[in-house]
Amino acid sequence: MSVGMSLALRAKQPKQKRCDRCDLYYPESLDKCDHCAELNNSQLAQLKAQHQETMEENTTFGKYLLFGAAIIGLLLLLSFL
Numbered sequence: 239m240s241v242g243m244s245l246a247l248r249a250k251q252p253k254q255k256r257c258d259r260c261d262l263y264y265p266e267s268l269d270k271c272d273h274c275a276e277l278n279n280s281q282l283a284q285l286k287a288q289h290q291e292t293m294e295e296n297t298t299f300g301k302y303l304l305f306g307a308a309i310i311g312l313l314l315l316l317s318f319l
């Protein structure tokens with residue numbers, strides 16, 4: 239990707255900053271995070287736990303996908319024999 243192109247892409251996206259409290263991204267135009275500003279500490283902990291879970295689910299899904307691809311590859315290989 240050329241520098242000009244990546245600059246153009248970046249200009250299109252609204253500026254985001256990362257919240258120190260919940261580690262999620264929110265628009266720079268807001269003066270406080272729209273994810274956790276309304277939450278108390280225990281709700282924040284819950285949000286973080288959910289966030290963590292989602293990321294772990296994605297990783298597991300990726301593993302299944304890789305496993306499935308390996309099986310299909312093996313079957314293809316076997317069908318040639």
Ligand SMILES: [Zn+2]
Nearest residue numbers: 257260271274
């Ligand atoms: Zn936040």
